[in-house]
Amino acid sequence: MDQTTPATAILGIGTAVPAYPLKQSEVVLRLTQALERYPDSARWAKRLFKQCGVETRYTCEPGLLGPVSSCRYLPDTEPGLIPTTAERMALYKKESVPLARQAAGQALADSGLSVSDITHLITVSCTGQFLPGLDASLVKELGLSREISRIPLQFIGCAAGLRAVCLAREIADSAPQANVLIVSVELCTLHIQPSGDKEALFGASFFGDGASACVIGRTGKSRQGIFGLGNHRSVLIPEAAEEMTWEVGNFGFDLYLSPAIPKLITNRIPQEIGKLLDGERLPGLWAIHPGGKGIVDAVEQVYGLTEEQTAPSRQVLRDFGNLSSATILFVLQQMRTQLRTAGADAADGIALAFGPGLTAELIRFTYIPVGAAQEKTADAAV
Secondary structure: OOOOOOOEEEEEEEEEOOOEEEEHHHHHHHHHHHOOOOHHHHHHHHHHHHHOOOOEEEEOOHHHHOOOOOOOOOOOOOHHHOOOHHHHHHHHHHHHHHHHHHHHHHHHHHHOOOHHHOOEEEEEEOOOOOOOOHHHHHHHHHOOOOOOEEEEEEOOOOOHHHHHHHHHHHHHHHOOOOOEEEEEEEEHHHHOOOOOOHHHHHHHOOEOEEEEEEEEEEOOOOOOOEEEEEEEEEEEOOOOOOOEEEEEEOOEEEEEEOOOHHHHHHHHHHHHHHHHHOOOOOOOEEEEOOOOHHHHHHHHHHHOOOHHHHHHHHHHHHHHOEOHHHHHHHHHHHHHHHHHHHOOOOEEEEEEEEEOOOEEEEEEEEEEOOOOOHHHHHHOOO
């Protein structure tokens, strides 16, 4: 890349969570009470919820916090009382737009751009659908141009947030005047199933609700303390289509996560990262989507990463849980905060996320510190 050419970068980031916290210790107590007739499941749930790396999550559904005897999402709920998919989608429609608007507003403010500067809007979600969709709602709520290019990425799963970043980078690289607003909102807790089965309890143990947003465009001379974006790669891991599935059921969406996923990542991802790096040394920054504690553990083990390198991912998992597609921007925001606070120098990094398929999304990035010269900024995302 010519050193006089501004790099494409994440210019601003915003995040938002609903008003209702789910403390993991309190959830375990409630779940144990609901499973009192099934002691084996109760013991398994206690161990699972304690070891999954989550301390707090957030939900948009206050009904999850009600008395155990009347909560419609807990095991042993009578079939006629379980929230239907239609009920869950009605709540998604009500709660998703305000949360998305909040995250988007923060990202715009952080970027220093106005709504009139935004040329493209990418909306991302896999936990709910309605039409006119989230994209149309945000055009109205944010005052975006009615002629803005809208790109919805729906029902792709956890990797979709990073897929949107990669797509936005392509847009900004091909159109120097483009500024792309990405907004992801996921209300995962709407799909908690009233079951004591291990698969249902596993999914219920670490997913949370939240929204994230970012603005991607050219850096310009004054853009500092941001992430320049480099090459990216998207790949389907062979023979893994059934290891992570997400299907629409009568009582919300039904999730299946295979216990083999961390091993698949351990076996397959190094060659994909090798292709992305193309012979260059491993970066120092790692933004790993915490799809679960086991995934972060797997990447850490393969590359011999330090606790400091995986800290942003583990902290997001601890404080917010897995927010599906919205999570990767939470991780990048946490990483940026730590780098700015430490007064860190420029550093190369890699972001990676996984979703149904089994899909892997990878992108290189460079932290451009405050005080970086324009020549370094321009060359950061080569």
